[in-house]
Amino acid sequence: MMPKITYSDKSRKRVFLWWIFFGIFGGHRFYVGKISSGLLYTLTLGFFTLGWLYDGYLIITNNFYDNKNKLLKPGEFIEKTVGRLIFRNKNYLQMQKRQYENDALKWTPDNPDHVVGHYNEHNNWSDYDNFLFKDIDTSNLIALDFGTGPGRNIIKFNSRFYQIDGVDIAQNNLSQCKINLNNNQITNSKLYLTNGQDLSGIPSNFYDVVFSTITFQHIAVHSIRFNLFREINRVLKKGGYFCFQMGYGGKSDGNFVTYFKNFTSTPKTNGFMDVSIMDEKEIKNELLNELQYKNYQSDLRPTGPGDKHKNWIFIKVQK
Secondary structure, three states: OOOOOOEOOOOHHHHHHHHHHHHHHOHHHHHOOOHHHHHHHHHHHHHHOHHHHHHHHHHHOOOOEOOOOOEOOOOHHHHOOHHHHHOHHHHHHHHHHHHHHHHHHOOEOOEOOOOOOOHHHHHOOHHHHHHOOOOOOOOOOEEEEEOOOOOHHHHHOHHHOOEEEEEEOOHHHHHHHHHHHHHOOOOOOOEEEOOOOOOOOOOOOOEEEEEEOOOHHHOOEHHHHHHHHHHHHHHEEEEEEEEEEEEEEEEOOOOEEOOOOEOOOOOOOOOOOEEOEOOHHHHHHHHHHHOOOEEEEEEEEOOOOOOOEEEEEEEEEEO
8 A cells, every 4th residue: 555645845836937037056855855956956067057047947747856765745736837737637637636545545444434435325326227228238238337446346346247447646545445445345346556547557448338427527628538538448348338427517616627627737526626517518529429339328316415416417418
């Protein structure tokens, strides 16, 4: 299991400003306690400028460490700079991974509400049973749970499938998932780690069903979701089903973006900034015309536990 991240006490905003105004002389390195490399930058004008530019890249993309090898804590200041946009998808995925890795460390079977809020309420939400796999005979099928977290859906739907595998962006989630599955005597599930934007390492044309709940609505970047939808098509067998849930109609707290928005500047995920479908034709046309799925079906339903969307929508398509 990965250790919880301990952040530096140095301000990332200040490091960024030191880098802009005095970085060519090593000012940002002196600030974080890297005296030797700071002196080298002073004598070589930022190690012939290349070192200064590279450090800027590390600061902007959340990869700059202090002299104690502690990562600078991300903040909203740099997330909103022009430089942040250059590396937007990479930084957004790093933010998501970091949050889920840390949230998963708090998860226990006796305290399951971390990562998946209202864990038990979701387990008892009947719409999952009635609409996620509506009109599909799932017996003897092999499925993949995208965004499996601690494995709640693998356990919930285990009796309906021959096998359910899981994929997640956080290694800590997969570690907790394995514990949760073992506690429920489920030993045949394969667990995959994803980089958050594709399904590399998962075989093509393999799954009868790929499903997902309360996951895609937390990805506020359309380009990432689009690539994941395309990758899900790849791993499905011909005629296989992609079944998923998303938020619909906006959110009562206003923290949402519309479907085609690529919103990368949020410092948090998992409800902090979601995507909400405002016009169903947008996702329907994308799935059918751009991604070449077929047989689109949907059900507009009440919002599930703990969520602030106006409604939920359950969508089913075939490869």
